[in-house]
Amino acid sequence: MIISTPSQTSPGSDCREAFRAAYENRYTWDPGFSGYSGRCIWQQGDRSVEGRFEVGADLKAKVTGIDDAEVEKAMASQLWEVAIHRVRRSFDQVHGDNTFTAGSTTDEGLEVLIGGKGEGDRYRIKDRVVTMVHRHIHGTVVTIHTGSTTDTGSGYLSRTYTSQYADPSTGEARGGLSRFEDTFVPLENKGPWILEQRVISTDAQGDSPASTQTFRFLDCSSL
Secondary structure, three states: OOOOOHHHOOOOOEOHHHHHHHHOOEOOOOOOOOEEEEEEEEEEOOEEEEEEEEEEOOOOEEEEOOOOHHHHHHHHHHHHHHHHOOOOOOHHHHHOOEEEEEEEEEOOEEEEEEEEOOOOOEEEEEOOEEEEEEEEEOOEEEEEEEEEEEEOOOOEEEEEEEEEEEOOOOOOEOOOOEEEEEEEEEHHHOOOEEEEEEEEEEOOEOOEOOEEEEEEEEEEEEO
16 A cells, blocks of 8 residues: 655545554554563752662553652653553554544644544654644643654654643643653663663743753663
8 A cells, every 4th residue: 555645645635544654653562572670760960869660561660769759750650651652552443433634734744633532633744753742631732742763673762852731721831841852772682672761851830940850771671
């Protein structure tokens, strides 16, 4: 099947297959993922906290050896966030009840307007990469713009991107804009690809000051 590229897709036309191609180009873990463990380090300014972590075959993350409950929770949250996006689910499982209509085309790619179950969501795609996500999740809207990617040879991973939460009714920002830089490496030099480092820089918003946090996952081995 020949899949229309964004430059060949006119506004208002169906672009399901172009979106499917980008969706299926995301890197996911092979079935039978056994989990892995290692050291974890959280850094902010001059402060550094170290512990141990484990991500099980069930994708649940367990962090030990960290006395600060907030840091422990943040570390586990990053591991879970990465793992849940590595789950391999078919396009029809996730998007079978959606429709896909082409919108405008910009330097960021073709706008994909979602109808059906995901009504109101929208994306942009370019060169089989999802470059923008605008989704309604649990009473809020999150908008993600991807700046660069890592090519694993078996799909892509977002490397640099921004994330902004907002009120779905007013569009007012909820929290500051966050900038992410992720470094992925193949576990034990042969895969699966796992997160080695994540740097999150968040802009000041209201009473919340600007901050930068670094999460590192080292000396990892399969379970």
